[in-house]
Amino acid sequence: MTKNISTLRLITISGLFAGVLGMGLAKAAGMAMPLVPPGAVLLVAGACLVAFLPDHRWPALVAALVALAEVVPSAFTLAGVDGAGQAVGTAIRLAGALVALVMGVTLAFAMRKRGRPVAPRS
Numbered sequence: 001m002t003k004n005i006s007t008l009r010l011i012t013i014s015g016l017f018a019g020v021l022g023m024g025l026a027k028a029a030g031m032a033m034p035l036v037p038p039g040a041v042l043l044v045a046g047a048c049l050v051a052f053l054p055d056h057r058w059p060a061l062v063a064a065l066v067a068l069a070e071v072v073p074s075a076f077t078l079a080g081v082d083g084a085g086q087a088v089g090t091a092i093r094l095a096g097a098l099v100a101l102v103m104g105v106t107l108a109f110a111m112r113k114r115g116r117p118v119a120p121r122s
Helices: 002-028 038-052 058-078 082-114
Strands: none
Touching: 002 038, 002 058, 002 082, 038 058, 038 082, 058 082
16 A cells, blocks of 8 residues: 555655646746746645645645645646647646646545554553
């Protein structure tokens, strides 16, 4: 079970960073966005939570919520892109966010099933 949870954690983190990569590609292709997009900051923060707090379930849920917050604007942006570079960047952003969303929820449920050790009663 631990190997499965480690794999789910790694895929969740990879999906979050793929979203950041997609944002960077879209920005490099000329899409209008801030110098440091707030979505990229949130995706990196979610990935750091999942990476550095492996014994808790809530970072996986936070990562899933952050990914969900990126899925909606990515889907709407994909419909109105101007060039191929922007379309590829937005598609990578959307794919990464979808992967992080699904794997974050799956990770949270896997950690719930794993349970916590119970302290012995005196």
